[in-house]
Amino acid sequence: MTSPRTLYDKIWDDHVVDVQPDGSSLLYIDRHLVHEVTSPQAFEGLRTAGRKVRHPEKTLAVVDHNVQTSDRTKGIDDPESRTQLEALAENVRDFGIEFYDALDRRQGIVHIIGPEQGFTLPGQTIVCGDSHTSTHGAFGALAHGIGTSEVEHVLATQTLVQRKARNMRVTVDGTLPAGVTAKDIILAIIGEIGTAGGTGHVIEYAGDAIRALSMEGRMTICNMSIEGGARAGMVAPDATTFAYVKDRPKAPKGAAFDAARRYWESLVTDEGAFFDREVRLDAANLPPIVSWGTSPEDVISVQGRVPDPAEIADENKRQSKEKALAYMGLTPGTRITDIALDRIFIGSCTNGRIEDLREVARVVGDRKVHEGVSAMIVPGSGLVKAQAEAEGLDKILKAAGFDWREPGCSMCLGMNPDKLRPGERCASTSNRNFEGRQGPRGRTHLVSPAMAAAAAVTGHFVDIREWPQG
Ligand SMILES: CC(C)[C@H](C(=O)O)[C@@H](O)C(=O)O
Ligand code: SF4
The missing domain is CATH 3.40.1060.10 (Aconitase, Domain 2)
Structure with a gap:
């Protein structure tokens, strides 16, 4: 009898092509997502070596990090970003890969479009030159980020050398x-x-x-x-996973879906x-949580206060938390609910999906964005945007004073025109809060969409559990 295995063990075992003498393994890769930031050198490498993409049909490319989220029907304003986007357009043409460009209605953040299209499926190995590829693991897939040289390796061979975690x-x-x-x-x-x-x-x-x-x-x-x-x-x-996947454009259909489902059920x-x-x-x-520092581990209940680094025994840690508070412009002991915000960012591959936008519209209702606060909503994909508009969410949000944008990574990171100005404080539904992440000297507080929506209305953090319903 085989010994009991974890979900990870099972997907790993089903994808090992070869075990090398040094203990590393060659894994078969089912799905490869590609975006403009980490792919140019990989394609260049293929060209130099005179190689093709091994399985173009298992590869899907999209632009997300560099696209502007204002009108782009007249092209992309920033010359560097334009070059980056044009390079991907040329690469996918030369190598025969399916591509959603900045004007395609299926365009969006790479980790949102994969699931949406049924390109992401349970039991698969999924890679992308992007750390948040872990998102796709929600489907019971083994999904992780890879470096640019690995992107080239996967493009050329549809395999990846890995050590088991x-x-x-x-x-x-x-x-x-x-x-x-x-x-x-x-x-x-x-x-x-x-x-x-x-x-x-x-x-x-x-x-x-x-x-x-x-x-x-x-x-x-x-x-x-x-x-x-x-x-x-x-x-x-x-069952939640199977219902989501069923009937997606690239998901298996009919008998093929039923057969796949039987396998997925073993995972x-x-x-x-x-x-x-x-x-x-x-x-x-669990309470609603707000990050107060410059690391995603610097978190506290919305009912808490900014912690005092003086209470930390370890000197290095104390100094690093003091530095974080100085950067964030916060004083120990301040109530989290007394922290006032300049900006609100709703979007990213963490919280830019339809359910997130529904939640924001529900919390906002017929209220208005607080005076002096600038709030933007960036749907994670063109399809999320279209769905939200079909449900009338955009009307509620625009009437409240939110800026309703085109899909992309946007102010999750400052690689496009959406940036915090120095010193600005932002409640953000994204995933990273390190120094300068949303723009030089910008200050990020990570929160849920509901908490960001309530902060947009009141201009400071509030405990969403006490929010009036209706
Ligand atoms: C640009 C890209 C390589 C990067 C990542 O890998 O995560 C980005 O998506 C991020 O979130 O910082
Ligand atoms: S939305 Fe943010 S975290 Fe996600 S891929 Fe884009 S930059 Fe990275």
């Missing part, structure tokens, strides 16, 4: 209180384990609170596995399988 399980039991969301779960996990907590591991998220989440919520959690230091994050596929961790590390959290105890 260790198994870690984070179990979230119980039921989330109203107003507390998937984003709060993952911020709480990172607060608990730290940004190095998952190093060398693939995390499987399990437990009632995870099972109860929509695919959108599961993607939010897997997305930030990287901020917790893990190689990848995953959730075992179940669960066996009873008694070994995890190198286990962490447990109770969802019922």
